[in-house]
Amino acid sequence: QQATIASIMTELKTFTLEEVAKHNKSGDLWIVVDSYVYDLSKFEDLHPGGGVVLRDADVAGQDATEVFYQLHRHDVLKKYQRYVIGTVEGQKPEVVAAKPGELSKVPFSEPTWLTPAYSSPYYNDGHRKFQQFMRKFSEEEVFPEAFKCEESGARIGDALLKRMVEMHFHKMRLGPGKHLHGLVLPSGLKGEDFDYFHELIINQELSRSLCRGFQDGLLGGMVIGLPPVLNFAQPELRNKVAEEVFSGKKFISLAISEAFAGSDVAGLRCTATKTEDGKHFIVNGTKKWITNGTFSDYFSTGVKTDAGLSVLLIERGEGVETKPIKTSYSPTAGTAYITFDNVKVPVENLLGKENKGFQVILSNFNHERWVMTTATVRSGRQVVEECLKWCAQRKVFGKPLIAQAVIRNKLAKMISLVESHQAWLENVTYQMTKMDYKQQSKHLAGQIGLLKASATRMNHYIADEAVQIFGGRGITKTGMGARIENFMRTTKFDSILGGSEEILMDLGVRQALRNMPKSML
Numbered sequence: 001q002q003a004t005i006a007s008i009m010t011e012l013k014t015f016t017l018e019e020v021a022k023h024n025k026s027g028d029l030w031i032v033v034d035s036y037v038y039d040l041s042k043f044e045d046l047h048p049g050g051g052v053v054l055r056d057a058d059v060a061g062q063d064a065t066e067v068f069y070q071l072h073r074h075d076v077l078k079k080y081q082r083y084v085i086g087t088v089e090g091q092k093p094e095v096v097a098a099k100p101g102e103l104s105k106v107p108f109s110e111p112t113w114l115t116p117a118y119s120s121p122y123y124n125d126g127h128r129k130f131q132q133f134m135r136k137f138s139e140e141e142v143f144p145e146a147f148k149c150e151e152s153g154a155r156i157g158d159a160l161l162k163r164m165v166e167m168h169f170h171k172m173r174l175g176p177g178k179h180l181h182g183l184v185l186p187s188g189l190k191g192e193d194f195d196y197f198h199e200l201i202i203n204q205e206l207s208r209s210l211c212r213g214f215q216d217g218l219l220g221g222m223v224i225g226l227p228p229v230l231n232f233a234q235p236e237l238r239n240k241v242a243e244e245v246f247s248g249k250k251f252i253s254l255a256i257s258e259a260f261a262g263s264d265v266a267g268l269r270c271t272a273t274k275t276e277d278g279k280h281f282i283v284n285g286t287k288k289w290i291t292n293g294t295f296s297d298y299f300s301t302g303v304k305t306d307a308g309l310s311v312l313l314i315e316r317g318e319g320v321e322t323k324p325i326k327t328s329y330s331p332t333a334g335t336a337y338i339t340f341d342n343v344k345v346p347v348e349n350l351l352g353k354e355n356k357g358f359q360v361i362l363s364n365f366n367h368e369r370w371v372m373t374t375a376t377v378r379s380g381r382q383v384v385e386e387c388l389k390w391c392a393q394r395k396v397f398g399k400p401l402i403a404q405a406v407i408r409n410k411l412a413k414m415i416s417l418v419e420s421h422q423a424w425l426e427n428v429t430y431q432m433t434k435m436d437y438k439q440q441s442k443h444l445a446g447q448i449g450l451l452k453a454s455a456t457r458m459n460h461y462i463a464d465e466a467v468q469i470f471g472g473r474g475i476t477k478t479g480m481g482a483r484i485e486n487f488m489r490t491t492k493f494d495s496i497l498g499g500s501e502e503i504l505m506d507l508g509v510r511q512a513l514r515n516m517p518k519s520m521l
Helices: 002-006 019-022 065-069 125-152 156-164 197-210 212-217 220-225 228-233 235-246 356-393 406-433 437-443 445-475 482-490 491-498 501-513
Strands: 013-015 028-033 036-039 084-086 250-253 271-274 280-289 298-303 307-315 318-324 336-347
Touching: 002 197, 019 028, 028 065, 084 336, 084 491, 125 156, 125 197, 125 212, 197 212, 197 356, 212 220, 212 482, 220 228, 220 250, 220 298, 220 356, 228 235, 228 298, 228 307, 228 356, 250 280, 280 298, 280 307, 298 356, 307 356, 318 501, 356 406, 356 437, 356 482, 356 491, 406 437, 406 445, 437 445, 445 482, 445 491, 445 501
Parallel strands: 013 084, 250 298, 271 298
Antiparallel strands: 028 036, 036 084, 271 280, 280 336, 298 307, 318 336
8 A cells, every 4th residue: 555655645645734634524524544635535335333333422534544454454455545645744654554465573483594584494595486476366266266266266367377387486385396397487496406395485475365265276176186196197288287287288186085984995995896897996985075176176085996005096977976065165166075976997097006096195195284284384384473463453442452461361362373483494304315215104194293283272272362363353254354254164174184282193103103112110
């Protein structure tokens, strides 16, 4: 708002507060917000809260800055710049609004490595340059789409998809690897230099929108559905599907969960029976809660074969039907119920070895859970920023909310949780940069499981306290607390998807016990 208005400052008149005060009645109604004079005479009856709000004695003809920020987010002003007619004599804007790409100046709103005066051993200049690009790209190009799709439930738009393809975004989201070698990535980064901290930056910057449904709708299905193809498909199939997905022509999902089997993968009932000539599998069964399933063209599917578990790449076609599932978050995620009815799948579409599919499925888990954790931790921090801003501007009992000791105590606990989990996350990420796949499976599976479970517990606490801080606004889908309401409603997804908290906590302890010596007290 400030930048736009500043560009036309020479066209704006200057008024005294006494002059503004004369325009205080219906049909002739001016107000002041943060030094800018707004003529709302024609907007009076269009105000969502009714004209009576604007005709209030503390608003009409007055400096209504404090009243405005009790009721509205700063972003609202961007919609109504056309009503600005001037500025108040001797006043300058005081509200600090970060421009796209800038770091927030609100305490604890950024991880320490992005906070002035702090240093980090994990990030170099290349990481910082990449973060600057991702912040600007997210705020200017992704977030507008996120807010729109989160509300409408529509799939991510083709324009943004095309942009993501141009910058090799899909490839970066799969993490470091040969698929990036030879590419020049945003900020001039070489594909060979892309590491897990760059991927962490991508995930954390994207999660700042707090649009949990869109977060998965932004091809979350690809992040977990394509790796089994890249790592276990036959070369011809792998190359074909990779080209189609990376180019944005087709979409892919991971189809493992069923109504009968979630974390209990061994309990899958979807079957794949070989034809007599051995050239095809006939697949029958259902899948449930499949991210991006409503619009996917391919499904990396867990099936029960004659002597175990296998994974097949199934293409949408005859016998494949998808239906949307209504969940707590936005339909933009494309959550689907899938029916496979005598679907004929070529044996060449087998991923890995027949009856050895458990290895294919397990190969995905560590990276999937780590990806989810990076976003979980950052979204918790984003809510802390929302709470800090609100506590500073909200007045209760004649004082800012932040003046209440009980509120400061809530904030202190929330801040402590996000800072400690970010530190744990960065430590695990650093270990990932030093280990190959087998070492990660041996040493980090339990760590990542514990970290994810602890991070989702953190966000349960943060969501609960944030709603208490925002009060009624925190349970309202629009207005000041809209992002808090969304966060509170959708935070459970991360505690269930990718392995429930109970399963992951047990995994962490069981893996630790494998190395338990015969040590006595």
